[in-house]
Amino acid sequence: QKEVEQNSGPLSVPEGAIASLNCTYSDRGSQSFFWYRQYSGKSPELIMFIYSNGDKEDGRFTAQLNKASQYVSLLIRDSQPSDSATYLCAVLSGTYKYIFGTGTRLKVLA
Amino acid sequence: DVKVTQSSRYLVKRTGEKVFLECVQDMDHENMFWYRQDPGLGLRLIYFSYDVKMKEKGDIPEGYSVSREKKERFSLILESASTNQTSMYLCASRVENQPQHFGDGTRLSIL
Numbered sequence: 001q002k003e004v005e006q007n008s009g010p011l012s013v014p015e016g017a018i019a020s021l022n023c024t025y026s027d028r029g030s031q032s033f034f035w036y037r038q039y040s041g042k043s044p045e046l047i048m049f050i051y052s053n054g055d056k057e058d059g060r061f062t063a064q065l066n067k068a069s070q071y072v073s074l075l076i077r078d079s080q081p082s083d084s085a086t087y088l089c090a091v092l093s094g095t096y097k098y099i100f101g102t103g104t105r106l107k108v109l110a
Numbered sequence: 111d112v113k114v115t116q117s118s119r120y121l122v123k124r125t126g127e128k129v130f131l132e133c134v135q136d137m138d139h140e141n142m143f144w145y146r147q148d149p150g151l152g153l154r155l156i157y158f159s160y161d162v163k164m165k166e167k168g169d170i171p172e173g174y175s176v177s178r179e180k181k182e183r184f185s186l187i188l189e190s191a192s193t194n195q196t197s198m199y200l201c202a203s204r205v206e207n208q209p210q211h212f213g214d215g216t217r218l219s220i221l
Contacts, residue, residue: 034209043200043215044153088153096141096160097168098210102152 002027002093006101014109019076021104023089026070032092033065035074037085038103044088048074079108112137114213116201122219129188131216133201141204142184144168144176146197147215153200159184160206191220 003026013019021035032051036044050056050063050072062075072091076083086103093099117132133142143158145168155168157176165176173195177185184203188195196219204210 036212043212046209046211049209095206096143096158096166097155098143098153100153102150 002091002099004089004091004099004101006087006089006104008102009105010107011104012107012109013079015079015081017079019079019083019106019108021074021076021087021089021106023072023074023101024070025072025089025091025099027091027093027099028067028070030091030093033063033072034090034092034098035061035063035072036088036090037083038088039085076106079106081108081110084108112139112203112211114201114203114211116199116213116216118216119214120217120219122221123188123191124221125191125193127188127191129191129218129220131186131188131199131201131218133184133186133203133213134182135184135203136182137203137205138181139203139205140181141206141210142178143202143204143210144174144184144186145200145202146170146195147200148197156186193220196220 035048038044048063056063060077064073088103089101114135144156145153159178175187199216201213202210
């Protein structure tokens with residue numbers, strides 16, 4: 001069974017700090033990796049995707065991928081209370097099947 | 111902007127009813143997906159469709175069927191609703207090799 005593991009949290013960080021969210025996956029053949037943000041009662045919203053080893057930055061968000069360690073992370077700089085949500089890591093296994101982690105709940109304290 | 115529209119935000123049905131959940135996307139996406147999301151279990155894939163009239167089972171297809179007669183519309187059918195199908199249902203679509211985007215979700219309660 002292919003899996004994606006995330007710490008469920010909550011991860012609490014003060015406003016303005018860097019939040020670091022981590023994810024490990026079991027399918028060594030995976031090539032595409034995604035981070036979704038989900039507010040309570042809402043649907044997931046894509047915030048980052050990464051296909052190559054290394055870092056990818058978009059505004060306050062940085063996704064990091066290490067395929068050798070089967071590890072994906074999301075950094076949120078200058079965290080805001082509006083960043084408080086559950087963050088889902090997803091891995092594309094094969095052509096069509098996305099495997100989702102159960103999410104990490106982030107709380108940014110004002 | 112990608113727009114994936116699910117027909118209902120909230121739905122209440124009775125055990126044994128046949129239930130239809132509709133999903134429409136306006137971006138000519140080839141691939142469409144149905145998931146359910148339950149606390150502690152995350153998103154689980156029920157069915158997906160890689161093109162019109164094509165469908166594939168996901169991880170939990172039992173008790174569900176799907177229909178994709180037109181490219182923009184992907185329907186999920188609960189043949190005979192049961193209480194263990196109470197859940198949040200999420201539709202997603204994508205162009206192949208691009209990220210998928212989700213609709214707003216349907217919170218379905220089976221009484």
